[in-house]
Each structure stands twice: as structure tokens, then as C-alpha cells.
Amino acid sequence: QSTDSDDGLTFLNNIVDAWNIERLNMFSLTELSVTFSGASATIGPAMTIATPRPIRIESAFYRQSGIDEELRVITKQEYDSIGLKTSGGEPLLIYYDSGSPTGTVYVWPVPASPTAYRITVLNQLTAFADLDTLYNLPQGYAKALMYALAIELAPLYQKEVSTTVARVYMAI
Numbered sequence: 001q002s003t004d005s006d007d008g009l010t011f012l013n014n015i016v017d018a019w020n021i022e023r024l025n026m027f028s029l030t031e032l033s034v035t036f037s038g039a040s041a042t043i044g045p046a047m048t049i050a051t052p053r054p055i056r057i058e059s060a061f062y063r064q065s066g067i068d069e070e071l072r073v074i075t076k077q078e079y080d081s082i083g084l085k086t087s088g089g090e091p092l093l094i095y096y097d098s099g100s101p102t103g104t105v106y107v108w109p110v111p112a113s114p115t116a117y118r119i120t121v122l123n124q125l126t127a128f129a130d131l132d133t134l135y136n137l138p139q140g141y142a143k144a145l146m147y148a149l150a151i152e153l154a155p156l157y158q159k160e161v162s163t164t165v166a167r168v169y170m171a172i
Contacts, residue, residue, distance in 0.1 A: 005131055011152045013127045015145065026125040029058060029136040037114040039085060044102040053103050054121035057096040062117045064090065071107065071117075079106060088112050094119070144172045 016026050034041070034049045043049040060071040071094040079095035089109035094117075097104045105119070128135065147169035154161045 007156060008149065008153065009128060009131055011156075012145065012149055015148050015152060016125060016127055020124070020126065026141065027055065027122050027138060028125045029138070030054070030121050030123055031136075032119045032121060033116070034119060035114050035116045037111070039108070039110040040104050040106045042102050043096075043105050047102055049105065049119075051121070052123055053098070053101065054096070054123050056098065056122050057094060057105070058120040058122055060094045060117055060119040062091060062111075062115050068118075079108070082108055086110060091115065140172070144169075147172060 019026055030051065032049060032051055036048055041048040043051065044053040045051075057073050060073065061068045062071065063069070069090065071091055074093050074095050076095065076097070079093070082093075085106075085108060087109045088111070091107040091109060091111055093108045095106045095108075097106070107115075107117075125135070125137075147165060150165050151161050151169055
């Protein structure tokens with residue numbers, strides 16, 4: 001029934017909210033396809049890279065003549081140590097400044113023309129939008145959510161949580 005589904009989504013989002021409050025933050029991985037020119041691009045809602053501002057960049061590559069070229073994700077210290085940030089060439093490195101409210105993605109060396117990138121970012125998950133959207137969750141999240149949801153929903157349906165379900169959930 002749709003009301004059962006609605007209840008499940010509400011309880012699921014309540015679990016995510018509670019875990020985030022307890023600093024058991026939920027994350028999802030998102031792969032972005034973006035094109036920009038120059039050394040940097042802003043990232044965040046309504047920015048050059050229009051997406052929720054990520055926690056960090058997990059990986060990135062660009063495609064050149066049909067071949068994927070991986071970019072090494074570097075730290076602020078590594079980016080700061082690059083003396084000439086305007087030098088041209090094929091990009092090798094990517095750095096993410098997670099400033100608020102807008103982040104900035106930097107590539108080095110700076111390509112001469114607009115370049116298409118595939119960037120995988122880690123975002124904090126604050127709620128599931130609906131029951132149809134697919135989320136790329138880190139390993140183990142689905143099982144933890146499934147057992148937590150079973151425990152949360154049981155009283156709604158006048159059910160007792162089995163000792164097995166409780167034991168598995170506590171072991172996660």
C-alpha cells in the first residue's frame with residue numbers, strides 16, 4: 001500500500017536525520033559530468049558545477065581522444081606548493097577547496113581549452129527524496145539501514161523485533 005511506503009520513507013528519513021545528529025553521518029557517492037575551462041570552477045547549487053556542495057572529491061578523470069586520463073586528488077598543502085598555477089598542459093592533478101557556501105575545484109596544469117571531466121564526489125545524505133531514486137551508498141550502509149528500519153517500523157505494525165534482527169543490528 002502507498003501509505004505503508006510513505007511510512008517507510010518517513011521512518012527511513014528519520015533514521016538518517018537521527019544518525020546525522022549523532023554524527024554517524026550518512027554519505028552517498030555522486031558521479032558528475034562537467035565541462036569547464038581554465039584553472040578552476042565553482043561547485044555548489046547554481047554554480048558552474050551545479051550540485052550540492054560535496055564533502056570531498058573521491059576521484060576524477062578526463063577523457064582525451066577516447067582514453068580516460070586519471071587525475072590525482074591532492075591536498076591543500078600539495079596545491080599550495082605548486083609555484084606556477086597558470087602553466088598549461090594536460091591536467092594531472094585536481095584539488096577541492098570545500099569553502100562555504102561555495103566550493104572550488106582546481107586543476108593543474110591548466111588545459112588550453114574547455115575540458116570534460118568525470119568527478120566522483122562524496123555528499124552528505126540528509127534525506128532520501130523518494131522511493132524511486134537510486135543512491136550509491138558506501139558498502140554496509142544498505143544493511144544497516146534495512147535492520148534499523150525493521151526495528152523502527154515494528155511497533156507501527158504491532159510486531160516484536162526478533163532477537164536475531166536486534167542482534168544483527170547491534171553487530172553492524
